[in-house]
Amino acid sequence: MSDDFEDVLHAVGPRLRALRRHRGLTLADVAGTTGVSESTLSRLESGQRRASLELLLPLARAYGVPLDDLVGAPRTGDPRIHLSPxxxxxxxxxxxxxxxxxxxxxxxxxxxxxxxxxxxxxxxxxxxxxxxxxxxxxxxxxxxxxxxxxxxxxxxxxxxxxxxxxxxxxxxxxxxxxxxxxxxxxxxxxxx
Missing domain, CATH: 2.60.120.10 (Jelly Rolls)
Structure with missing residues (x-):
């Protein structure tokens, strides 16, 4: 596995913790909203558990952010918004x-x-x-x-x-x- 990929995975936990704290939520609050156990959330935030799509999708939905924001995906560089009426x-x-x-x-x-x-x-x-x-x-x-x-x-x-x-x-x-x-x-x- 490449170092870049490992760096992305290691950054997910601190990003999740910062987002939760910024929103003033407890692990219990997020667990109640997402259905992900408090212990799993704690291990994700501390880096003891690897992030998976199955865990990140409900978290992105609960925090109201795109999945790209949780994993720190780079911006595409294209500032245009493609609107679909x-x-x-x-x-x-x-x-x-x-x-x-x-x-x-x-x-x-x-x-x-x-x-x-x-x-x-x-x-x-x-x-x-x-x-x-x-x-x-x-x-x-x-x-x-x-x-x-x-x-x-x-x-x-x-x-x-x-x-x-x-x-x-x-x-x-x-x-x-x-x-x-x-x-x-x-x-x-x-x-x-």
């Missing part, structure tokens, strides 16, 4: 973040079309924050029927029946932050 309910969603779990960021494009007189409300788990970039967004939230022009933002619990669409038949572009477990976007403003 998702089409759902006639709209296009472009994922802007790739972190598993937690808050997710999307650019959403709603095509031009005549808005329905009675929109089909949806509900799901989570919390959403949106910012209109272009066009006029129609946001139906429970009993409220709002029009948001460019530059306006909204935040709401997605368990409230809601619908997003064009207000005037023209395309709409917006940024969306979405937290699956009800995480809210925390906005802080400083006064000068």
């Amino acid at each position: 998702i089409r759902r309910h006639g709209m296009t969603f472009v994922p802007l973040s790739r972190r598993p779990g937690g808050m997710q960021a999307y650019k959403m494009v709603i095509p031009g079309a005549d808005p329905p007189p009675v929109p089909d409300h949806r509900i799901h788990e989570g919390h959403e924050w949106l910012y209109v970039l272009h066009g006029n967004l129609r946001l139906v939230l429970g009993e409220l029927d709002l029009v948001l022009p460019p530059g306006e933002a909204a935040e709401f619990d997605t368990s409230v029946p809601h619908w997003l669409g064009t207000a005037d038949g023209k395309p709409v572009e917006l940024l969306i932050l979405f937290g699956r477990q009800g995480e809210r976007a925390h906005l802080r403003a400083r006064t000068r």
Whole structure:
């Protein structure tokens, strides 16, 4: 086995320990989340146990980091982000973040079309924050029927029946932050 490979394996343990401590977690916390025993986690962190894909995948998922970060894989050097649009309910969603779990960021494009007189409300788990970039967004939230022009933002619990669409038949572009477990976007403003 090459020295480079051994160096990578020896660096995994300290990296795991630092990540766990940085998050303020105990071995018991991580064991409860991943299903990996505390003793195995301790041996991994101390270098007494060799890291395997079977152990690293649940840890990467629990810490919300790419597997490459756990093993210290070198960056590719290509700074471009290759986005893969998702089409759902006639709209296009472009994922802007790739972190598993937690808050997710999307650019959403709603095509031009005549808005329905009675929109089909949806509900799901989570919390959403949106910012209109272009066009006029129609946001139906429970009993409220709002029009948001460019530059306006909204935040709401997605368990409230809601619908997003064009207000005037023209395309709409917006940024969306979405937290699956009800995480809210925390906005802080400083006064000068």
